[in-house]
Amino acid sequence: MMKNRLLLTLFILCAWSGLAQKAQYQGNKAPLAPLKYIELPLGAVKPQGWLRQQLEVMKKGATGHLDEYFPKVQNDNGWLGGKGDAWEETPYWLDGAVPLAYLLEDKTLTQKVQKYIDWTLSTQRPNGFFGPLTNEERKGKSISSCEQGADWWPRMVMLKVLQQYYTATKDARVIPFMTKYFHYQLQSIKACPLNKWTDWARARGGDNIMSAYWLYNQTGDKSLLELADILYQQTTPWTQYMAERNWVMQASANQTGESWMDRHAVNVGMGIKLPAIYYQSQKTDYYLKAMSQGWKDIMTLHGLPHGMFSGDEDLHGNEPSQGVELCAIVETMFSLENVLGITGDPMYAQALERMTYNALPTQTTDDYISRQYFQTANQVEVRRGTYDFSLPFYRGMNNVFGPYAGYTCCTSNMHQGWTKFVSHLWYATPENGLASLLYGPSSIKANVGNSVEVTINESTNYPFEDQINFELQSAKAVTFPWEFRIPEWCQEATISINGKEFKKGKAGEIVKIQRQWQNGDKITLHFPSEVRTSVWAHNSRVVEKGPLVYALKIEEEWNKKEIKEEGTFYEILPKSAWNFGIPTSVAEKPSKFLQVTTKGMPQGYVWNAQNAPIEIKLSAKQIPAWIINNDGVARIPVTTRDGFYQGAVDNKEQTITLIPYGCSKLRVVAFPLIK
Known part of the structure; x- marks a missing residue:
């Protein structure tokens, strides 16, 4: 009898111990590969210090008020049952506004975004379809087949919104809603494949798979794994592209209309996570190797000093005069945040921090209202023009700062960058x-x-x-x-x-x-850090310290202008010299010749030239022949393999000041070398 009691006690203790060691947060269910790191629920992480200030600026700016002034979102919104925006712009905005509301615990913003979520959850059709009214429904007909539905793509974005919302609230409506939709999609996806309405859904199908796996981890519904396999076959073959390597090389040379969706930087930013996403079900090294090699190839051929690859809109090489679309930055950040959790490879964390703390903040204004469609690394003026971009856009508005300059996708999509970074x-x-x-x-x-x-x-x-x-x-x-x-x-x-x-x-x-x-x-x-230099296009040099790259501080003249089609915008012209080369001695022994001054954190917004907390001073000389051409481009002079620029250089040395790249609007970050 005593022996039986002892055995029972041991059994209970072992069972209790097993329960005690159960994972605190939902990772992957078998047969999906275990996650290296698990995302925390929205709101578990809260911003402090300058990061909280960044999010507060967003709340006071476009993220908190886009629905009050942006016509596409404001007027008769399709995601509230109206005839207005029924595609991606409203879900894009919510994909940043929802996490912002919960990160700041802001009741006003929470109530504002809740009405879109409530409308979406309460208007799901009997067959599982959801979202704005389709053309057939506006004629008074019901959706009896997928052909009467609409584009898969904007629903992928709204699914991401609902995932975040669910982790913050545990709203009981979300899981059955998503389950019903994915059952509808599984029944429909062969007859109405991803590219039935647009190629955007085909290029971005990895986001759809990601949501299906997320729901599988909540419910264990194996039909979601079947759906994911079908979606993978219908999605742009990013894994193959990254593994075989020809694609990224060809993208350096091909700027025609042929297969341009496969070079579109935002598609690339979303697509690069596909090998890691699908690895979870396949569990073979091929997918992780494709991801790793593909990322390295992209950054080798198209990478720029601020940590992001070129994309204006196509991938466009590593010249510092090439543009980077804001949407591409925030989507690449989100991809790396997911890849990091799946693989645990610190390479992706390093890449994520570099682009976040350098490329991201420079592309929006201090009030978080205006933004650039394309930024350039060596950006010595900001004005209307065609520049060296693969998408000139006939109004020449791709480089200026404005709420709507260029295409308005970035007006809506820029909000997820900082919010999701904080959450991760x-x-x-x-x-x-x-x-x-x-x-x-x-x-x-x-x-x-x-x-x-x-x-x-x-x-x-x-x-x-x-x-x-x-x-x-x-x-x-x-x-x-x-x-x-x-x-x-x-x-x-x-x-x-x-x-x-x-x-x-x-x-x-x-x-x-x-x-x-x-x-x-x-x-x-x-983390002790020494000032250092790195080599970039045309044998140029970039000054770095810690996670930051540094750019020439240029005096700025801001001019506010307006055009009928896109409203107000800002041009920024240089008021000080910018065409400097740095001596080879600086590149060889930066710690000897560069003077680092820490000014301390400002009281106000940190990401501008006036408030830059750190400055680096050095001696440099001007290069008279380095000028802005008629297209507004300052193409960098070549530093030859002999080690320095061969053209004429001023004899006079001048002390120049560098500031963190993210604090700049006008700048030179990649410098030619001189004797």
């Missing part, structure tokens, strides 16, 4: 721990170990400083693993706990610390 500063781990893979001022509330809730405050001015401080708050001691990424540019990092050095970390490593953490524990990361 932290990940959960399958071992019921946490991972700090990206860095910025924030706080997190999460369950770890044996279901113990902890709050961690991350105090830092990163990327403008090299120290990050964490403080853990917990009602009791808790054992869990905590992982930290060491950036590639940091040769040796120091991790201290409660004021004592605990561990060193090498460049590019993920350091895991498994221990019993106590309430009040303080962890400090120190």
